[in-house]
Amino acid sequence: MTKLLAAAVAGTLVIAPVAPAFAAAATPPPSSLDRLTAGPQTRLERLTAGDGMAGALSQVRTPGGATLTLRSGTAERGTGQPMIGPEGRFRIASMSKPIMAAVVLRLIDQGKIDLNAPVERYLPGVLRGKGDGAGIDGRKITVRMLLQQTSGLPEFVNAIAWKEPFPDYLQVALRLKPTTRGSFAYANTNYLVLGMIVTKVTGKDFRQASRDLILQPYGMRDTYWPAKGDLGIHGPHAHTYGVIPGRPRDRETDLTDRLPTYEFGSSGGLVSTPEDLNRFWREAPLGKMTATMVPVKQAGWPEGARYGYGVAWMESGCGQAYFGAGDMPGASVFSGQDQAGRTGTVYVTGVADTPEKRQHLIDAFIAGMCDR
Known part of the structure; x- marks a missing residue:
């Protein structure tokens, strides 16, 4: 999800771009990024020394396989321990969405899901709004709309307390006023429903389905879904910091x-x-994920951004780039691939919860990708 947890970060959950779950302030024109005078290490250090993040890491990989990893800050406050390397695990929040979109596209290839079919075909009677959400109707919402965030389903994140016992998130959403169907409006609810569809058509929990269809085939051996009740991070990781x-x-x-x-x-x-x-970016079917894109006219996204199936597009200052991002208490990430095939990921062990911090995260990503 890229919105941060409702009360924890303004307008984003772990599910959207920082501004709606992945991105936050609008990206200034490429000419103002002054990448020639502020390289990737400087950009990374601004996130720690300037913005107060405990740790920050950037890794960029060229099409030929060369990698550059930069680190700043500490893996644990008060210890002086250097920030962990690219093997460190962290909660990727809404960067989960591109991966789930790839799962759905694989099932479309297998003939188990129809991109243009209404949600009603797979979840009969499930999407029926109530109260303020009376206009929600799964017979009028397609799988494509869910993938592209144009379904009109409202965001449930800011309507829940995030404490046990956790409510049924979909039922919360179905009582909220919908947005305009057909127009982009980021909502974690869309990918909540996609997960339900994946479970229905495969007969497996969406977590297992994603392992079988994407994580294992792509060789993502260090990526996993935490089990219910698991509050930590398995394997090597840096400490993460934020507000409960x-x-x-x-x-x-x-x-x-x-x-x-x-x-x-x-x-x-x-x-x-x-x-x-x-x-993931090297293996993902980006041609399919970006075959149809819609304009993003929502605060908090890079200027001119467009959104496909779980993947967004922007001008990076040195060419075009596809990206995903995510925020949750304790971590923010920006990750993607440019048209030349360079892949890059930047994450911090804190939250980019202001427009300025979000822009600094995006700048660090762009600086890494543009540093030839």
Whole structure:
């Protein structure tokens, strides 16, 4: 999911771009990025020394296989321990969406899902709005609309308290006023429903289906879905810092072993590494994922961005790039591939929860991708 947890970060859950779950402030024109005077290491250090993130990491891989990994900050506050390398696992939040979109496209290739079919075909009677959501109707919403965030389904993230017992997120969404169907409006609810469709057509939990169809075939060995009740991160990882969901007035704390990542589901529940995310971009069917794109006219996205099936597009300052991003308490990530085939991932062990911090994260990504 890229919106941060409702109360934890303005307008984003772990599910959307920072501004709606992945991106936050609009990206300034490429000419203002002054990438010639501020290289990738400088951009990365601005996130730690300037923005106060505990740690930051960037990894870029060329089509030929050469990699450049840059680090800044610490893996754990108060220890002086250097930031962990690209093998470090972290909660990728809404960067889970491109991966789930790839799962759906694989099932379309297998003839198990029809891109233009209504949700009603797979989940009969499930999408029926109530109260303020009376206009929601699964007979009028297609799989394509879910993938492209144009279904009109409302965002459930800001309508829940994020504490146990957790509610049925879809039922919460079905009682909220929908957005305009056919126009882009980022909502984690779209990918929540896609996860339900994947489970229905495969007969497997969407987590297992994604392992079988994408994670294992792509060689993403260090990417996993946390189990219910699992509050930590398995394997090598840096500590992550933020505000406990539902307690926005609290001070920043170590959230490494305190987040129920399972609850973020198909919209943002994956744990991965920079190496695995860059591997995903090399393997993903980007031609299909970007075959049809819609304009993004929503605050918090790079200027001129367009959105396909789980993947967005922008002008990077040195060419075009496809990307995904995500935020959740304790981590923000921006990851993608340019048209030349370079892949890059930048993440921080804090939250890019202001327009300025979000822009700095995007700048670090662009600087890494443009540093030839």
